[in-house]
Amino acid sequence: xxxxxxxxxxxxxxxxxxxxxxxxxxxxxxxxxxxxxxxxxxxxxxxxxxxxxxxxxxxxxxxxxxxxxxxxxxxxxxxxxxxxxxxxxxxxxxxxxxxxxxxxxxxxxxxxxxxxxxxxxxxxxxxxxxxxxxxxxxxxxxxxxxxxxxxxxxxxxxxxxxxxxxxxxxxxxxxxxxxxxxxxxxxxxxxxxxxxxxxxxxxxxxxxxxxxxxxxxxxxxxxxxxxxxxxxxxxxxxxxxxxxxxxx
Ligand code: F6R
Numbered sequence: 001x002x003x004x005x006x007x008x009x010x011x012x013x014x015x016x017x018x019x020x021x022x023x024x025x026x027x028x029x030x031x032x033x034x035x036x037x038x039x040x041x042x043x044x045x046x047x048x049x050x051x052x053x054x055x056x057x058x059x060x061x062x063x064x065x066x067x068x069x070x071x072x073x074x075x076x077x078x079x080x081x082x083x084x085x086x087x088x089x090x091x092x093x094x095x096x097x098x099x100x101x102x103x104x105x106x107x108x109x110x111x112x113x114x115x116x117x118x119x120x121x122x123x124x125x126x127x128x129x130x131x132x133x134x135x136x137x138x139x140x141x142x143x144x145x146x147x148x149x150x151x152x153x154x155x156x157x158x159x160x161x162x163x164x165x166x167x168x169x170x171x172x173x174x175x176x177x178x179x180x181x182x183x184x185x186x187x188x189x190x191x192x193x194x195x196x197x198x199x200x201x202x203x204x205x206x207x208x209x210x211x212x213x214x215x216x217x218x219x220x221x222x223x224x225x226x227x228x229x230x231x232x233x234x235x236x237x238x239x240x241x242x243x244x245x246x247x248x
Contacts, residue, residue, distance in 0.1 A: 001216065001229055001230060001232070001235045001236075001237060002235070002236045002237070003237045003239065003244070003247070004019075004236065004237070004238050004239070004245050005238075005239050005240070005241060006126055006238065006239070006240055007240075007241065008240075009044070009045055009204065009240065010215065011208050012138065012202065012204060012238055012239070012240050013046050013048060013049045013202075014049055015046030015238050016043070016045075016046040016049070016136075016200055016202045016220065016238040017046050017049030017050050017052075017053060019198070019200050019236045020021070020035070020046065020050065020134050020136065020200050020236065021050075021053060021058070021059055023134035023137050023197060023198035023200065023236075024133050024134050025131065026146060026163060026197070027133040027134060027197025027198055027234075028133050028199070029130060029133075030062070032064075032065060032129070032161075033061070033063070033064040033065070033129060033133060034064070034065045034067065034126075034129045034132050034133045034137075035061075035064055035065070035066050035067070035097070035129065035132070035133065035134055035136070036066075036069065036132040036134065036135030036136055036137075036188075036193075036196055037066045037067065037068050037069065037087055037091055037102075037136055037221060038067070038068075038069050038135075038137050038138050038146075039069070039070075039083045039086045039087060039090070039135045040138045042138035042139075042202040042203060042204060043136050043138060043202050044090065044091045044138065044183075046202055047090060047091055047094050047095055050094075050095045051094045051095045051096070054095055054096050054164065054212075055190065055223050058141065058208060059095075060096075061095045061097040061167075062097075062098065063098070064097050064098075065101045065102070065103065066087070066091065066092075066097050066101055066102045066103065067103045067126055067128050067129070067132055067188075068083055068084070068085075068102070068103065068105065069105065069135075069137070069146040069147075069187060069188050069193075070085065070105060070106040070146045070147045070185050070186060070187035071083045071104050071105045071107040071185060071187075072182040072184075073087075073107040073115065073182055073184040073185055073186060074107070074118050074182040074183070074184065074231060075107070075118075075182055076108060077104065077106070077107065077108060078145055081175060082107070082176050082237065083104055083143075084102070084104040087104065088102065089100060095199075099160050100225060103122070103125060103126075104132075105119055105122045105186040105187070105188070106118035106122070106186065107182075107185065107186050112160065114170070115160055116159065116160060118186070119158040119159050119160065119186050120156075120157075120158070122158045122186075123157050123158045123188075123189075123192055126192065126195075131195060131196065131197065131235055132195070132196040132197070133196070133197045133198070133201070134196065134197060134198045134199075134200060135196035135198070135199050135200070135222075136201075136202070137193070137199055137200065137202070138201065138202060138203065139200040139201060139203050139208060139211050139212065139215060139226045140164075140166070140167055140170070141166065141170065141207050141208060141210070141211055142164055142166045142167065142179055142211065143214055143223070143224035143225055143226045143227070144164070144167060144225050145190060145193060145213060145225045145226050145228065145229075146187040146188050146190075146193060147161050147167070147177050147185040147187035148187055148189065148190050148193075148225040148231060149161060149162075149163065149164040149167065149225070150163065150164065150222065150223045150224065150225060151188070151189055151222055151223065152171075152189070152222055152225050153190065153191075154190050154191070154192040154220075154222060154224065154225075154228055154231075155190065156189030156190050156191050156192075156233070157189040157190050157191055157192055158186065158187065158188050159186065159189060160184055160185070160186055161174065161184065161185055161186075161187050162183060162184055163181070163182065163183055163185055168181045168183070192210050192223055192230060193228070194228055194232055195196045197205065197234065198234040198235070199229060199232050199234070199235040199236065200236045200238065201226075201229065201235070201236070201237045201238065202239075203237070203238075203239050203240075203243040204239065204240040204242065204243050205240070205242050205243055206242040206243070206245065208239075208242075208243040209242065209243055209244070209245045209246040210246060211224070212224060212226075212237070212243050212244065212246065212247065213246035213248075214226065214227065214245055215227050215229055215230075215237075216229070216230075216237060216247060217247060217248055
């Protein structure tokens, strides 16, 4: 694992974007770029830097396939807080990745079996695309990766999960009160995430310092899902000084 520390939000974003582009070059197959996308605040600067790279001709996402990490269950995918909608606004419209190339796990279905069948199909679609070349990640204050909350199996595949109450509280800022935050989601599993060619995780702020220390230097454990980064041969962790402050 490589841990890189930027001294400003701009530098964190630049380092992360450089590592995404280098990862696409290294793990790509020359024809089709396949990029794993995270929602949340952490990668927003990185997406802006990818947009700059595209504008300068250093990157081109016009035929890239995107695969989201996760989606809420219980709100339509047209809801403004659905992760599909968020990724259209914050990624597709920013870096020029076509909406037709955006894949998001399906959180809608009339039965649990139907949602799980879509989750299985999602893993199959990743495989059919040749695998995710670079997966962008954030980390929860409780160490979650995607929506793999503490206690998630290290080899898990895309599936339905219950959101931890800490995660619902953290995400209540996007909804009109915590009672409107969905209770369940569909998320890429930890095993799915580990199959990407490169992982680029971005974390900033003191609120992430404990999770980063546990993920990077703690024991490999389901109680800190982020610790699976230690199993990956090409994981890059990009931090600001506050998020790095509890590293030895
Ligand atoms: C997002 C995701 C989550 C976030 C994490 C950090 O698709 O799966 O794991 O990356 O909750 O969120 P922010 O970046 O908002 O602190």
